[in-house]
Amino acid sequence: MRAIKKYWPIFLIPTMAAFAIGFVIPFILGIYLSFTKFTAVTDAKWVGLKNYATALKDPTFVHSFLFTAAFAAVTLILINVIAFALAMALTKKRRGTNVFRTIFFMPNLIGGIVLGYIWQLIFSGILSRFHTALNLNSRLGFWGLVILVCWQQIGYMMIIYIAGFQSIPTDVLEAAEIDGANARQTLFKVTIPMMMPSITICTFLTITNGFKLFDQNLALTAGAPMKKTEMLALNIYNTFYGRSGFEGVGQAKAVIFFVLVVAIAALQQKLTRTKEVQQ
Amino acid sequence: MKLRKATVLALTASMAAALAAGCGSSGSSESAASGSSASGSKTDSSSGKVYYLNFKPEADEYWQELAKEYESETGVKVTVLTAASGEYESTLKSEMTKDEAPTLFQVNGPVGLASWKDYCYDLSGSDIEGQLTDDSYELKDGDKVAGIAYVTEAYGLITNKALLEKAGYSADDIKSFDDLKKVAEDITARKDELGFSAFTSAGMDSSSDWRFKTHLANLPIYYEYKADGVDDKDELKGTYLQNYRDIWDLYINNSTIDPTQLSTATGNQAESEFVNQEAVFFQNGTWEYDKVKAIGDDNLAFLPIYFGVDDANEGLCMGTENYWCVNSKASEADIKATLDFMNWCVTSDKGVEAMTSSDKMGFNIPFKSNPESQNTLFKLANANKNTPVSWNFSTMPSEEWKNTLGQALTVYAADQTDANWDQVKQAFVDNWKTEKELAASAS
Numbered sequence: 001m002r003a004i005k006k007y008w009p010i011f012l013i014p015t016m017a018a019f020a021i022g023f024v025i026p027f028i029l030g031i032y033l034s035f036t037k038f039t040a041v042t043d044a045k046w047v048g049l050k051n052y053a054t055a056l057k058d059p060t061f062v063h064s065f066l067f068t069a070a071f072a073a074v075t076l077i078l079i080n081v082i083a084f085a086l087a088m089a090l091t092k093k094r095r096g097t098n099v100f101r102t103i104f105f106m107p108n109l110i111g112g113i114v115l116g117y118i119w120q121l122i123f124s125g126i127l128s129r130f131h132t133a134l135n136l137n138s139r140l141g142f143w144g145l146v147i148l149v150c151w152q153q154i155g156y157m158m159i160i161y162i163a164g165f166q167s168i169p170t171d172v173l174e175a176a177e178i179d180g181a182n183a184r185q186t187l188f189k190v191t192i193p194m195m196m197p198s199i200t201i202c203t204f205l206t207i208t209n210g211f212k213l214f215d216q217n218l219a220l221t222a223g224a225p226m227k228k229t230e231m232l233a234l235n236i237y238n239t240f241y242g243r244s245g246f247e248g249v250g251q252a253k254a255v256i257f258f259v260l261v262v263a264i265a266a267l268q269q270k271l272t273r274t275k276e277v278q279q
Numbered sequence: 280m281k282l283r284k285a286t287v288l289a290l291t292a293s294m295a296a297a298l299a300a301g302c303g304s305s306g307s308s309e310s311a312a313s314g315s316s317a318s319g320s321k322t323d324s325s326s327g328k329v330y331y332l333n334f335k336p337e338a339d340e341y342w343q344e345l346a347k348e349y350e351s352e353t354g355v356k357v358t359v360l361t362a363a364s365g366e367y368e369s370t371l372k373s374e375m376t377k378d379e380a381p382t383l384f385q386v387n388g389p390v391g392l393a394s395w396k397d398y399c400y401d402l403s404g405s406d407i408e409g410q411l412t413d414d415s416y417e418l419k420d421g422d423k424v425a426g427i428a429y430v431t432e433a434y435g436l437i438t439n440k441a442l443l444e445k446a447g448y449s450a451d452d453i454k455s456f457d458d459l460k461k462v463a464e465d466i467t468a469r470k471d472e473l474g475f476s477a478f479t480s481a482g483m484d485s486s487s488d489w490r491f492k493t494h495l496a497n498l499p500i501y502y503e504y505k506a507d508g509v510d511d512k513d514e515l516k517g518t519y520l521q522n523y524r525d526i527w528d529l530y531i532n533n534s535t536i537d538p539t540q541l542s543t544a545t546g547n548q549a550e551s552e553f554v555n556q557e558a559v560f561f562q563n564g565t566w567e568y569d570k571v572k573a574i575g576d577d578n579l580a581f582l583p584i585y586f587g588v589d590d591a592n593e594g595l596c597m598g599t600e601n602y603w604c605v606n607s608k609a610s611e612a613d614i615k616a617t618l619d620f621m622n623w624c625v626t627s628d629k630g631v632e633a634m635t636s637s638d639k640m641g642f643n644i645p646f647k648s649n650p651e652s653q654n655t656l657f658k659l660a661n662a663n664k665n666t667p668v669s670w671n672f673s674t675m676p677s678e679e680w681k682n683t684l685g686q687a688l689t690v691y692a693a694d695q696t697d698a699n700w701d702q703v704k705q706a707f708v709d710n711w712k713t714e715k716e717l718a719a720s721a722s
Contacts, residue, residue: 037721039394040375054720124543135542135686136693222485224542225690226683226702241369243677243714244394245721 034251039244051252055239060227061253064235065260071142071231072210075149079206080199083154087161088191101162105155112152116219119148123220134221138228141221145229148216153209157202164198165191196276200269207268211261232257327612328356329620332374332381334367334601337566341639348629355616365485368678371395375606382609382617386426387600388673389511392418393718399425400607400614406622407603410646418602426602429625429634430642433660433667434494434564435595437571438580442475442559450580456522456587460529466559467533477533479558482544483689490546490562491527492685493672496707497596498586499523500671511674513715517708522587524700531692534558538692564596565656568641572655581659583668595660598670599645676714683710 004011029041034051036044055061086104090097107115123134123144134144168191176190192199214233217223223230223238230238236257240250333342339361346357360381362370367385374381375398386392392399402408402417402424411417411427418426436459440450446466453459463477470476481491499519504510506518531538535552553561554573561571562584571579583593605617624630625646633639637653652658660667675681687706691699 039397040372040380042376043397120543124540128537128540131537131539132693133539133542136539136690224686226686238679238682242679242682243717243721244390245718247372249721 030251031255034248034255037245037248039247044248047248051248052256054246054249055252055256058239058249058253060230061232061235061239063227064230064232067142067229068211068213068231071145071213072207074146075153075210076203076206078146078150079153079157080202082150083157083202084161084195084199086154086158087165090158091162091165101159104158107152108156110152112215113219115148115152116216119144119151120220135224135229138225141224141229144220145213145216148220149210149213152216153206157206160198160202160205161195164195168194193275193277196272200272200276203268203272204265208261208265211257211264326353326355327610327614327616328358329383329613329617330358330360330379330381331383331620332367332371332385333359333361334385335566335640336361336364337569338640338642341633345624345630345633348633349620349623352629353619353623355620357620380606380609382606382613383621384604384606385429386418386602386604388418388602388670390673390675390677390718392420392425392602392604395604396420396425398604398606398608399423400605400609401425402427402605405618407618407625407646410622410625410648412645412647412649416599416645426604427621428599428601428645429603430601431597431599431645432565432601432643433581433595433597433657434562435584435660436582437553437561437563437567437656438582439553439556439559439561439574440578440580441574442556443580445475446473446559450582453582453585455590456526456585459582459585460525463529463533463560475556476535476552476558477560478530478535479549479552479561480534480536480544481527481530481541481562481692482546482549483541483685483692484543484545487544487546487549488685488689489681491530491688492681493675494564494596495526495562495584496523496675496681496684497670497672498526498584498668499707500674501596501668502586502588504671510671513712513719515708515711517704519586519588520704520707523707524703525587526584527688527692528695530562531695538695541692542689565641565643565654565660568637568654568656572637576655579655579659581656581663583663583665592666594663594665594667596670597660597667600670600673676711676718680706680710680714 033041033044035046035048037047037051038044090101090104110118120134123140127133127140132140134140172190172194173186176186181189212233213231214237217229217231217234218237221229223234227235232253236250236253239246239253329346331342331346333339339359342359342361346359349355349357360370360374368391371381371384375384384395384398386395386399399420403422405424407427408417408424416428416431417424418428438450443450443462446462446469448462453462466473466475466477482488483491499517499522500515502519502522503515503517504512531541535558536544549561549563550567550570552558553571556574560582561567563571581595583590583595585593603621605614605621607614609617624634625644626648631644631648631650634642634644635650635652641654643649643652643654643657652661684703684706687699687703691703
């Protein structure tokens with residue numbers, strides 16, 4: 001204890017410094033810049049709330065919010081249901097489960113931009129037979145993105161669920177069996193309540209990933225056709241670089257985006273945390 | 280106990296050191312630059328230094344060579360950084376915030392100047408200004424000379440003469456849009472027999488879409504400005520959009536690939552189709568010479584993009600969107616060094632050779648020292664005595680305007696209905712007004 005009292009700065013300062021340089025300072029600077037007009041960040045001029053007014057009046061921003069929300073909702077359900085089912089299947093005592101765990105996890109190791117281009121080739125190859133393409137139809141673009149992101153993230157969530165399954169004490173399950181619960185009852189009354197901590201983590205990750213999605217969106221559709229598949233992060237990027245004098249507006253959108261994601265994630269945490277049970 | 284404490288301390292200290300080093304590495308490119316400039320300043324401490332943020336990836340290699348050459352000759356450190364294609368603005372924005380900001384950068388014309396005018400050093404009376412052959416190559420902000428064009432370029436339809444003859448025509452047969460249409464459609468009709476197409480793929484991937492959303496879109500704007508006798512407008516009428524549609528139809532329906540596949544076709548694809556003799560016409564410009572010379576200088580023809588408005592007088596599209604600007608926020612010594620470097624580039628034998636030789640950058644430079652161009656495409660462009668079409672796309676309101684137009688063109692290409700063309704019109708006319716207003720509100 002004495003050592004900690006004496007040497008705490010050695011432990012704390014490097015991490016705090018990295019956190020400040022990498023996160024706190026850029027974050028505060030970012031909020032400040034959203035109230036200014038600037039070209040390079042060193043010559044900002046204060047303009048008050050003008051950027052926020054412009055950002056909220058932009059119809060593409062609203063559209064991209066709705067598109068992103070729909071996307072986040074769909075991927076939230078698909079990824080979690082499929083990952084949960086896979087985890088359940090792969091924690092049964094069968095041969096080869098480790099091989100399958102590895103295979104399902106692997107797509108997660110590939111970067112978003114690369115995945116986007118690879119999937120674009122795959123989709124183009126298929127869709128060219130029907131004389132269309134992913135960037136010609138926003139509905140195709142939406143489902144293309146959903147397929148890509150599911151393929152990438154299911155493996156990762158599956159690993160978290162597997163860890164959750166392995167931590168369920170077997171005596172609870174045995175007790176359920178002895179009491180005559182059928183498989184369905186065991187799943188909904190015992191397994192899922194016991195899994196709530198994992199579910200909290202996974203829903204948090206999928207919902208924030210859904211809102212923050214950028215690389216895959218840029219590489220797969222880049223917002224085509226006519227910005228109909230442009231998600232929030234890409235919309236912010238395009239605002240920032242698309243017009244001269246709009247850097248501040250992009251920054252304002254980024255702040256709004258941050259507040260939205262925090263609010264949604266907080267709500268989700270509240271909903272799932274209350275369902276967690278003590279083991 | 281003491282020993283263990285010491286070990287722990289040593290370990291934490293080394294961790295902290297590693298962390299600090301890790302943080303430092305993000306700035307390593309700068310420190311490397313400043314490190315080498317420190318060594319440069321040993322030779323001449325008062326000379327300042329030059330940092331050039333280059334726009335043209337294809338010229339990067341030659342700029343690097345030239346920078347070394349200049350350094351060995353004068354001892355002044357020249358750093359050249361090239362932004363990735365399409366990333367110039369974002370690179371410039373981040374580089375400008377650094378302590379070692381670019382001293383020499385470029386803007387594309389009036390719209391680009393609007394964001395950077397506070398950074399542009401007044402070049403009036405500078406040596407390089409005196410080297411210009413014509414003051415129309417100056418980019419002005421009021422009375423201030425904010426930028427100086429360092430290259431002039433031309434674009435049109437690069438044509439493979441041998442293929443055209445195989446199809447039974449010659450380049451001289453094509454004197455108007457109607458001729459072009461006749462030839463292109465005839466080639467398409469006999470595509471299987473001939474083994475090649477009329478046009479290279481009009482790819483709408485970001486590596487190629489600028490050829491249509493910017494360069495081709497210049498023609499309706501040019502004719503509209505010309506009819507009204509102006510050089511910029513807040514609102515367009517779209518008088519010549521039907522011509523735009525006609526030529527776009529021609530490109531997409533007589534090309535190597537199905538129009539629905541254009542959305543992902545790239546610039547390299549079109550380039551290789553042309554070089555591999557798969558198509559006769561390739562809409563591109565003098566900067567492509569290095570690539571297209573593979574089919575042979577004698578085999579190249581350079582036709583105007585006949586637009587069906589004033590074909591008898593229409594020449595190639597000639598102009599520039601490359602203006603050099605000097606960073607006014609750099610130190611006096613650096614500004615001086617940069618001005619000297621620019622002047623050296625366009626007056627010294629080595630500089631001029633690097634900029635103009637067809638083995639190097641192959642530019643046509645608007646300075647007195649410009650030798651006769653070795654770029655065949657430029658020679659062909661100069662030989663065309665018709666009225667050149669000026670480059671008006673520097674007045675296009677924003678990148679957003681171009682991108683929206685590009686996407687509308689892609690959608691139309693896949694499904695060529697009037698309703699989809701109305702979207703193109705909307706992107707062209709209505710969005711022009713909107714974007715001009717937005718640009719005005721931001722300044």
